[in-house]
Amino acid sequence: VPGARTPSGRHRWPAGALACAAYGLVLSATHPFTVPADVLVALPLAGAVGLVAWRWRRRRGPGPGAGTGGVGPSARWWALWTALAGVVLGWELACFARAPRHAYPTLSALLDSLDATRAGKTAAAAAWLALGWYLVRR
Amino acid sequence: VSTRDATLAVWAGLGALVVAAELAALASRGRVPGLGALLDRIGSRRIGQGVLVLGWMWLGWHAFAR
Numbered sequence: 001v002p003g004a005r006t007p008s009g010r011h012r013w014p015a016g017a018l019a020c021a022a023y024g025l026v027l028s029a030t031h032p033f034t035v036p037a038d039v040l041v042a043l044p045l046a047g048a049v050g051l052v053a054w055r056w057r058r059r060r061g062p063g064p065g066a067g068t069g070g071v072g073p074s075a076r077w078w079a080l081w082t083a084l085a086g087v088v089l090g091w092e093l094a095c096f097a098r099a100p101r102h103a104y105p106t107l108s109a110l111l112d113s114l115d116a117t118r119a120g121k122t123a124a125a126a127a128w129l130a131l132g133w134y135l136v137r138r
Numbered sequence: 139v140s141t142r143d144a145t146l147a148v149w150a151g152l153g154a155l156v157v158a159a160e161l162a163a164l165a166s167r168g169r170v171p172g173l174g175a176l177l178d179r180i181g182s183r184r185i186g187q188g189v190l191v192l193g194w195m196w197l198g199w200h201a202f203a204r
Contacts, residue, residue: 032204041203045195052191056184077170078179084159088152095145103141110149111201125202132194138181 016133024126028118044132051136 023044030037098104105113114120139147156173163172171179181187 027202030202032202037203041198045198048191048195052187078176080159081171081173081176084152084155088156091148091152104145105142105149107149108200115201121202128194128198128201132191132198135177135181135187135190135194138178138187 016130020126020129020133021122023129024122024124027125028121044129048132048136055136055138 023040027037027040030040092107095104095106101109111124114124160172163170163175177190179186181190
């Protein structure tokens with residue numbers, strides 16, 4: 001995270017974590033298929049779209065990190081991550097294709113189990129918002 | 139061992155593999171790419187960043203709204 005290494009970035013980090021936790025706490029009080037849940041999830045989505053569009057327009061180059069040199073480690077580690085992602089995806093599809101869902105839980109079903117408790121949903125929502133911030137602020 | 143237990147065991151094993159790879163990346167001090175480096179690499183192009191953000195949007199909507 002580029003900004004995290006600067007003094008201002010270091011100060012922003014705890015504030016960002018607090019904001020994510022607060023958002024998670026508020027979202028955990030809602031229930032899916034209700035207007036409050038829709039609105040609370042839609043707000044960061046709209047913010048992400050706006051921020052990405054704004055950053056893309058500001059940088060008229062080939063991409064957010066293009067030209068920064070990329071990451072250099074050996075190709076076999078990239079292959080390992082790719083293989084791992086492939087196995088996870090394959091297992092997800094295998095579970096998805098089978099029934100009943102209780103016997104073959106998918107990642108969504110596991111996430112639903114986590115969301116079943118207030119603390120779990122708070123943590124999941126905070127992590128989701130933090131991930132979104134990480135992805136759009138590049 | 140029930141089918142559910144076996145399925146959950148595979149998920150746990152895959153999760154452990156991801157955590158182990160990430161720990162190896164942290165311990166290598168940059169020689170081994172971690173998840174962050176992977177996301178950075180994918181997101182270094184607009185198409186990659188767009189796909190990542192769209193995936194993130196879908197995940198949030200799927201998990202918390204619908």
